Amino acid sequence: MMTTTSSFKHEKVKLQAQKIAKSYGQTQVLADLDLDVHSGELLTLLGPSGSGKTTLLQIVCGLVEPTSGCLMIDGKDETWTPVHQRDIGVVFQNYALFPHLTVEENIAFPLRMRHLPSAEINQKVKQVLEMVELGHVATRLPRALSGGQQQRIALARCLVYQPSVILMDEPLGALDRQLRETMQMEIKRIHRESGATIIFVTHDQEEALALSDRICLMNEGKIAQIGTPQEIYERPQTTFVAEFIGLSNILDGQIRGDGLHTRHGVFPLNSGLRDGDNAALVIRPEHMRIAEQGSGVLEGLVSESVYAGSETRVVVTLAGGEKFIVRSSAQTPVRIGDRVSLNWDVQNSRLLAV
Known part of the structure; x- marks a missing residue:
């Protein structure tokens, strides 16, 4: 497993997955996975389809049994604890609200199942409705709410009984883009105010970067890298991480004495790698600059230019057919068909190693 030292620290580990593996016949879905989730953090499981993130979530929830390994919650072995006996809350993509119950009745439901006194139930429901800023819809039925409101009520129903861990399985997947972005900010606020420990599953890289205290990026049943959004984006440890999180321009080559040798020339670098090692140079689009032809490091032809409001994205096709993307905050004065050069600072x- 690949690891990274993260600046995000909590005093207590809430959940530990120790050598968790899952196989279906000859197909291995998870491979000896180790993961610590800290108390009070929002950790996102991110990865492509088939990476194992949903299976891991189901093992934490108790819906799937691991083939091997151990799951600890608050220092207690919960590997084989039945679903209904685990102190875990789940927020689904389809909200799963009871259509015949009002908002306050939906939120009160898990408290009534725990036989709390009515006065305490009413107080807790009122408090959590204030937290999600939906006290004014307490007496409405779910069908009278917008998608974003229903999602906040689903989260409130989970928060009200203060489970040890809250699992959120692509909860914003059914919302449109603008509402998704609004709900991301709402979830961050609610998480900050509640102090809940949340494991959030998504395949959306931008969502993971916006929401997470830490991101656990998975691939082929393994952890590719764990770290804060800034660490994952700015210091990827593999080309898979660099390509999956955001956009990356990549130059493949081989390390020789004087630097990285590529089909586009030699790039002097203090690599720390050994002579003969295959390597890749990664440059994010926002760190690249367009210059006049003949005055840069790489030469190419402008094949596309897209104005996106706050930035312009220019695609430059190199002689070998590789497409490099340049992201600029100002409108770049180039036209499709222009021959240009590309520059960047080595420190960026x-x-x-490949």
Whole structure:
């Protein structure tokens, strides 16, 4: 497993997955996975389809049994604890609200199942409705609410009984883009105010970067890298991480005495790698600059230019057919068909072993 030292720390580990593996016949879905989730953090499981993130979530929830390994919650072995006996809350993508109950009745439901006194139930429901800023819809039925409101009520129903861990399985997947972005900010606020420990599953890289205290990026049943959004984006440890999180321009080559040798020339670098090692130079689009032809490091042809409001994205096709993306905050004065050069600062690139 690949690890990274994260600046995000909590005093207590809430949940530990120790050598968790899951196989279906000859197909291995999770491979000896180790993961610590800290108390009070929002950790996102991110990865492509088939990476194992949903299976891991189901094992934490108790819906799936691991083939091997151990799951600890608050220092207690919960590997084989039945679903209904685990102190875990789940927020689903489809909200799963009771259509015949009002908002306050929906939120009160888990408290009534725990046989709390009515006065305490009413107080807790009122408090959590204030937290999600939906006290004014307490007496409405779910069908009278917008998608974003229903999602906040689903979260409130989970928060009200203060489970040890809250699992959120792509909860914003059914919302449109603008509402998703609004709900991301709401979830961050609610998480900050509640102090809940949340494991959030998504395949949306931008959502993971916006929401997370830490991101656990998975691939083929393993953890590719764990770290804060800034660490994952700015210091990827593999080309998979660099390509999956955001956009990356990558130059493949081989390390020789004087630097990285590529089909586009030699790039002098203090690599720390051995002679003969295959390597890749990664440059994010926002760190690249367009210059006049003949005055840069790489030469290419402008094949596309997209104005996106706050930025302009220019695609430059190199002689070998590789497409490099340049992201600029100002409108770049180039036209499709222009021959240009590309530059970047060495400190803004990252060399990775392949």
